[in-house]
Amino acid sequence: MSDKKVAIQLRSPLGRVRGMGSAKQGSHHWWVQRVSSMALLPLMLWFVISVASLAGHSYADTIRWIGHPLNATLLLLTIAIGFQHTASGLQVVIEDYVEDEMTRMVLILVEKAACVLFGVLAALAVLRIAV
């Protein structure tokens, strides 16, 4: 089997130049989902090992750990990228399974609002401890 890839062009030249499909934003949503997942890989490793190591530790130890500038920075990144990834992931699930257009739109807006709300809440908690 040869490694040569055969590309069949199904899009019109104008469609190809604009790079937009029926979603009107091309592959942007899909690509951001991949980029955020790659960013979350090292963050996830760090977070799980850190929190597992914090098991059974005191309130003061936990506050000291969250308040450390490096931990606070990585926590803020995990929260921001994590909630972004979650919001767009849940959006796809809703888009796939909710049939009624109005219900679908409302659910996506509610889901995104919840992600922003809890994301800001978590970030504010980190900042309150660290700053």
Add this chain to the structure above:
Amino acid sequence: MSIKNNARDATMVGRRTDGTVIRRPLSPHMQVYDMFQITSGMSIAHRITGTIWAVGLLFLVWWLVAAASGPEAFAAAQWFFSSFIGMVVLFGLSAVAWYHTLAGVRHLMWDAGYGYDIPTVHRTGRAVLVGTGVLTVLTWFIAIIAWA
């Protein structure tokens, strides 16, 4: 049979040349699909674990907000997390998180264009399942050592 004002339904309904409305045939769907084969089973599991993880993020928010609120609030959160139900929840979430992470890496591999042949799909599928078990146990091993 009526044509609904719904984009998805519209694509499923057509008209014959004489104008009569006809429902287009559907391809084999959930009812005839074996959801327990490793390919489709792991595919839907990736979605389910992602959704569970989204709900699980609420525990992270609770933990952080409790820590920021003071010792009493933090003690309440710690009491829940060290209770039997709390431990079951955290153990489940750790397994779910590792599964979604490893299956996500498998998806990134596919996105890069590798591993599409069936033997490789089955091999990486088993690797994800074994990896989930190993990493979940390892996570709790670290937690138990930290606790002791």
